[in-house]
Structures are given as structure tokens and as C-alpha cells.
Amino acid sequence: TQLLEQSPQFLSIQEGENLTVYCNSSSVFSSLQWYRQEPGEGPVLLVTVVTGGEVKKLKRLTFQFGDARKDSSLHITAAQPGDTGLYLCAGASGGNDYKLSFGAGTTVTVRA
Amino acid sequence: GAGVSQSPSNKVTEKGKDVELRCDPISGHTALYWYRQRLGQGLEFLIYFQGNSAPDKSGLPSDRFSAERTGESVSTLTIQRTQQEDSAVYLCASSLLGGTVGNTIYFGEGSWLTVV
Numbered sequence: 001t002q003l004l005e006q007s008p009q010f011l012s013i014q015e016g017e018n019l020t021v022y023c024n025s026s027s028v029f030s031s032l033q034w035y036r037q038e039p040g041e042g043p044v045l046l047v048t049v050v051t052g053g054e055v056k057k058l059k060r061l062t063f064q065f066g067d068a069r070k071d072s073s074l075h076i077t078a079a080q081p082g083d084t085g086l087y088l089c090a091g092a093s094g095g096n097d098y099k100l101s102f103g104a105g106t107t108v109t110v111r112a
Numbered sequence: 113g114a115g116v117s118q119s120p121s122n123k124v125t126e127k128g129k130d131v132e133l134r135c136d137p138i139s140g141h142t143a144l145y146w147y148r149q150r151l152g153q154g155l156e157f158l159i160y161f162q163g164n165s166a167p168d169k170s171g172l173p174s175d176r177f178s179a180e181r182t183g184e185s186v187s188t189l190t191i192q193r194t195q196q197e198d199s200a201v202y203l204c205a206s207s208l209l210g211g212t213v214g215n216t217i218y219f220g221e222g223s224w225l226t227v228v
Contacts, residue, residue: 004154031212042116042203042219043155048212088154097211098143099168102154 003027004089006103014111016078021106023089024071030093032065032072033100037086046074079110114138116220118204124226125194133189133223137206144187145205145217146179155203161187162210194227201225 004025013019023032031050035043047056049065049072056063060083062075076083086107090100117136125131137144146158157171161181172178176194181187191198201222209215 033212041221042205044219045216050213090155092212096168097213098145098160098162099157099171100147100155100212100217101157102147104152104154 003101004091004103006087006089006106008106009104010107010109012109012111013079015080019076019079019108021074021087021089021108022071023073023103025091026070027091027093028069029091030069030097031091032069033090033092034063034072034074035088035090037088037105043088076108079108081110081112084108084110116204116206116218118202118220118223120223121221122224122226124228127196127227128193130190130192131194131225133191133202133204133225135187135189135204135206135220137185137187137204138218140184141206141208141218142184143207143210143215143217144181145207146187146189147203147205147219148173149201149203149222151200158189158202160210191225194225196227199225199227 007022033048034046037043047063052067052069054065060077086105088105090102119134142163144161147155149155159179160168176192179189203222205217205219207217
């Protein structure tokens with residue numbers, strides 16, 4: 001059983017379209033991170049959010065942490081083929097914030 | 113390179129054999145993590161080392177799994193009497209400090225283990 005549920009599992013869109021990936025849990029997290037992983041490589045950190053309601057922008061990527069710190073979303077505007085990859089959310093809680101619980105990931109494919 | 117280095121990148125072993133996976137963290141990083149990633153699943157926490165503190169081994173799935181770290185450098189994950197369910201990618205990561213806030217965790221490319 002995944003502590004963090006990600007949806008959708010797969011997403012295929014045309015270049016230039018927008019997309020949103022969701023990460024939900026019944027647990028409260030002290031921080032939540034988003035990673036992108038490409039085949040044969042390890043995950044690469046995109047962002048860390050720590051405050052309920054926090055919104056962070058990274059170029060065309062917008063990350064939001066839910067008010068109750070139980071959920072998060074990743075929105076990509078005008079997706080490009082270079083955005084293709086596996087997007088993972090990961091939450092840390094309590095005093096053990098080094099121990100991340102990961103969602104199963106959303107595989108995003110952006111077609112040229 | 114300056115990243116986290118893991119070896120071997122691929123390992124095929126027979127059921128019942130022991131395997132050792134090695135991780136060279138980024139120089140100067142005090143924290144080191146091992147995670148397991150099964151096909152279609154998220155990463156599972158295995159073990160965490162931080163400086164000279166006792167490691168957090170709470171994620172190790174059975175007593176067949178063990179890990180050591182030499183000071184603040186190389187770490188080895190050992191799986192004894194491998195089983196088919198041990199087949200997965202084993203990812204090592206390191207960071208300058210422990211935890212996630214104000215700290216970036218860098219992952220290696222992983223060691224892909226297949227038990228036949």
C-alpha cells in the first residue's frame with residue numbers, strides 16, 4: 001500500500017499542452033518533494049515545499065502544497081518533449097525527515 | 113565525475129547467492145541513503161547513515177539485508193541468500209546534511225539486480 005497516491009499513472013500529451021499531476025495522502029507531511037526520473041538514471045530533485053498552501057514556480061512548472069499538508073500538485077504549462085519522464089512525489093514527516101515515502105510515479109510523455 | 117557512483121550497474125545472480133552493491137557518495141556529504149525501486153512502484157526506504165550516528169535500519173526488509181558505511185565515504189549493501197523478490201533497482205543517494213529541508217538529496221543511477 002502506497003502512503004502517497006499519484007494520479008494519473010500515465011499521461012501522454014501533445015507538445016504545447018498543459019498537464020497536472022496529483023499526489024494525495026491521508027497523512028500529514030512536514031515537507032514534500034517532487035522528483036523527475038529518466039530511464040536508467042536516478043531521480044533528480046525539482047522542488048521541496050514545506051508550508052501548507054505554498055506555491056513554488058520553476059520556469060514552466062508550478063508546484064502547490066495543500067493547506068493541510070496532505071496533498072500536492074505539479075502543473076506544467078506548454079509542455080515540451082524535454083519534460084518527458086517519470087515524476088515522483090515524496091513526503092517526509094515528523095522528526096525523521098530524512099526518510100522519504102514515495103508515490104509510485106506518473107509517467108509523462110510529451111509528443112512533438 | 114562528481115555525482116553519486118554505484119557499482120555494479122547491472123547484476124544477474126542465481127537464487128540463493130549473496131550480492132554486494134557499492135556506493136560512492138559525493139565527497140563531503142555526511143548523509144547517505146539506500147532505497148529500493150521495484151518495477152512500477154515507488155522508492156522504498158532501506159537505510160540511512162548520518163555521520164557517526166547509529167544508522168536507521170528500519171527499512172531493511174529482512175535480516176538477509178545489511179549495510180555498512182566506512183566513515184563518511186563508501187557504503188556497501190549486502191543481500192544474503194537472494195530471492196526472486198529481491199529483483200529491483202537499488203538506489204544510493206547522498207546529501208550534505210541530513211533531511212529534506214534546505215538540503216538536496218542526490219541519487220546515483222542505481223544498481224539493477226536480477227535474481228534468476
